[in-house]
Amino acid sequence: MYNQILSSLNDFINNDLSFDSDQKKTLLNKHKLTLTDSLQKGHWTTNICLIASNLAKKKPQDIAAALISKLESQRDISKVELAGPGFINIFLTRKVFLKQIDDAHKNPNSFVDSSRASKEKIQIEFVSANPTGPLHVGHGRGAAYGDAIGRILQRLGHEVSKEYYVNDAGRQIDILACSIFLRKFECFGDESFPNAAYKGSYIIEIAMSIEIDEAFPQSDKEKLISNLSDDDEEKIDELIERIKTNYSSSWLLIRDFGLEYVIKSIKGDLTQFKVIFDNWFFESSLGELTDKKSEISQALDQVKKEHAYEKNGAVWLESTKFGDDKDRVIIREDGRGTYLSADLAYHRNKLDRGFDTIINVWGSDHHGYIKRIEATIEAMGYSKKQMQVQLVQFANLLENGSKVKMSTRSGNFYTLKQLIDDIGPDASRFYYLSKQADQHLDFDIGVARSNSKDNLYYYVQYAHARICSVEKKYLELGMSLPSKFNDADFEGCDELLQMALNAQFVIKSSGENLQPHIIVYYLRDISQSFHQFYNSVNILNAKKSEQNNIVRTLMIVKSVIASSLELLGIEPLDSM
């Protein structure tokens, strides 16, 4: 029905209006055909006359008459009304309204505008936490968000690839290896353990599981930790340097072992969270700057040709030419690359893989980095429009209203794994997604754990489980589930069905705006309508003809709830 009405509207614009071609183009782009929010307004509604009246400087009423009679002549439309400031409300015949629902149930893309649909190859990179320790609850939000976006875009017909960028090169990995080394050989006590090193207990676990042959006498230990700088950062760098030069084989062993260990644990946590990546991209695979043939060298060479200069011994990218606030160093005075240089090469790599769009999901504290990376993309000759950055704000973890303390410095933080073990991956994902990603989220694990009315997650699941329960009862009584609606004139289901129908538009909007929370709110609304409906009808004692339509309605609502939950990576519960 959607495409049918849509083509009538387009036909009206093209053939019946005395507009010039620019006006027609604007009107074709701007008008909307949407499902109404209440059946009092009919089934479908369009703002076409409102937009047209703007363009033509005429009253909407004057434009409406011709459109109304055009639509009214259609067989499947029972009534067309001009309402409010100039909306055209379209009422379908009851038979067609119900058929439309059966059709949508079979084909969940029945309301795709065939003239505008396009399929893209999309890459989405998210989590990408440094492999220096376990994922914490902050990473969970990005994980839930990126994964949901991936599922939604896939549902909309796009080809989606999910990627984790592993920063396995650079200083933070040196610090990881150094921390393990110091623990392994017990170079410091707990009190004197360097501040800049990682102090989490997982470091000790890793240290204990490594076997090393290299001898490490007490005298060496004393030498290693003597005459160190008082500055935390300098101290750790000195330690790294000494270990690297004097114990190179242990160093390499520990570094590789530690890295592998941490990555494995991250993968494990994500698997438990039901987030599966298609690709793990290692920063180290971009190669070294010292190797002229490496990807990173080539990317930098490309940029250096036209958009870089030397100053104070360093190489600067002229990012201001592309809208950045200041120019950025890409090769340091000492010849090492910066974080930006690796990211530059990484983005070149991504864009060369032929994606129409790449989506980067970043923590919102990185928002200052957007302009910079856009500038590098433009400097390499690509369009920054191909990249979209989605920021995810950190989540505040609350326990019944009061903040859960998290101290990263001491290494005692609430890990993602703890959260999943506590309330389960599904409830976690639901709450992570319950608010627009780039805004602060208060996540109360006390509420998420409870089975009270505050717990929106259970409210939604309960709707699904209740329907499953009715269906079961119905089957137990020897009846079979209806495969379509009949023409009983009972209209008690219609409002709920209209809302179920809207799922397609909700999902579309959620995908286009990259905002999964729209689906969460839709789930809340349709669950509420279901619970109301459930309380207002007696299903098993209803008249046979009505019962058919009631049960059919429930089946449809159930399937809508289930498929919406699945887009969020949440498994619908049959009982609870």
Added chain:
RNA sequence: GCGCCCGUAGCUCAGCUGGAUAGAGUACUUGGCUUCGAACCAAGGGGUCGGGAGUUCGAAUCUCUCCGGGCGUGCCA
């Protein structure tokens, strides 16, 4: 200083690509289970959409300005 985000009911938040009467949950008050799941439902009050100005037939939504809060602004990653 500059840049980005936020300010909607007592509280937590939807609504923001301009449209019909600004919505939920929560809290408070009251009512509904001998039959399908009461983890549910019904009823009630509660708003200068931070202030002001502008654009428009129409602004919570767009523009400007002010106030209040958060974040960012490394030859860190």
